[in-house]
Amino acid sequence: MQSAPASDLHVREALPHGFTIRDPATVRLVARQLCALPRVHAGQLMCPRMTGASYRLFFFAGNRAFPQIMVGMSGCRVVTGLGPVRSWSTSAPLRHALAQHFGIHFPLPAF
Numbered sequence: 001m002q003s004a005p006a007s008d009l010h011v012r013e014a015l016p017h018g019f020t021i022r023d024p025a026t027v028r029l030v031a032r033q034l035c036a037l038p039r040v041h042a043g044q045l046m047c048p049r050m051t052g053a054s055y056r057l058f059f060f061a062g063n064r065a066f067p068q069i070m071v072g073m074s075g076c077r078v079v080t081g082l083g084p085v086r087s088w089s090t091s092a093p094l095r096h097a098l099a100q101h102f103g104i105h106f107p108l109p110a111f
Contacts, residue, residue, distance in 0.1 A: 026101055031059060033094045034069060037079055037086035047075030055102070057081075073104070 021027055034057075053073040059066040069081040077089040088094045098104040 021101060027059070030057075030094075030097050030101065033091065033097055034071075034079060034082060034086070034088075037082075037088050037091055037094065040076075040078060040085040040087050045076055045078075047078075055098075055104075071098075 021030075055071045055073065057069040057071060059069070067081050069079060071088065072078045072080075077087060079086045079088055
């Protein structure tokens with residue numbers, strides 16, 4: 001997982017280059033939660049406080065790689081890479097999984 005730097009912030013957090021979760025049950029749990037997120041309706045979406053922080057998730061099954069998933073941590077908290085853009089701003093299960101398995105501490109303000 002990697003964090004994208006924000007050009008308008010004075011304080012930045014250095015995150016590890018990534019880590020691997022090999023537990024199949026944890027991977028399936030996170031994948032199910034991501035796929036169950038509601039789609040963002042087509043049209044213009046106003047997302048203030050887009051600080052640029054995001055996490056990149058990579059899923060593999062054996063040697064097969066799936067498309068990269070981006071989980072935005074600020075603004076409208078959207079997830080891309082699963083087909084239609086999805087929102088996780090109100091997803092308590094995903095928020096819990098991110099905290100438990102990835103060490104992302106909440107609350108982070110969603111706007």
